[in-house]
Amino acid sequence: MHFDAPVSKEILQAALARSPFIDFLGLEVLQTDPERQEIRMRLEMRPEFERAPGSGQWHGGPLAAVIDTVGDYALMMLIGQALPTINFRVDYLRPAVKTSLTAVARVRRNGKSVGVVDVDLINDSGDVVAIGRACYSTLVAAPK
Numbered sequence: 001m002h003f004d005a006p007v008s009k010e011i012l013q014a015a016l017a018r019s020p021f022i023d024f025l026g027l028e029v030l031q032t033d034p035e036r037q038e039i040r041m042r043l044e045m046r047p048e049f050e051r052a053p054g055s056g057q058w059h060g061g062p063l064a065a066v067i068d069t070v071g072d073y074a075l076m077m078l079i080g081q082a083l084p085t086i087n088f089r090v091d092y093l094r095p096a097v098k099t100s101l102t103a104v105a106r107v108r109r110n111g112k113s114v115g116v117v118d119v120d121l122i123n124d125s126g127d128v129v130a131i132g133r134a135c136y137s138t139l140v141a142a143p144k
Helices: 009-016 020-025 060-079
Strands: 028-033 038-043 085-092 101-110 114-122 128-137
Touching: 009 020, 009 028, 009 060, 020 060, 038 060, 060 085, 060 101, 060 114, 060 128
Parallel strands: none
Antiparallel strands: 028 038, 038 101, 085 128, 101 114, 114 128
16 A cells, blocks of 8 residues: 555554554554654553563564564655565664563665665663664655
8 A cells, every 4th residue: 555655643553553463563653753764653561572471571573573663664654655674683782671662763775776774672761672774675665
């Protein structure tokens, strides 16, 4: 599905619900800033995201999924549609325990064939718990 760019916070929030997996994550769009090419989303800890039952510690899998998803939606805000991931990497800096997380994605390149986005995952204390960089194919996007 293609939207007129820049895509609003409300449309991005509705688009998150279109994918059962992304909807399961429960991401909330907090802020979009097309001029700065930045987006912020938040998600709450749930038992399904725990590394071990009752630990309150985030498993790395949901963190990686959030980095990939929020990076994609940062480009979607600028291009008007979700894009396929080429690759991404995650560096886990410290455990995230008994905290919600805020993802801050910054588009580094919105090119004709590849987009690159950096994502920081920040806990409630303001500490960065993980960082990621993702590349997406922009070839499927409608002309800019």
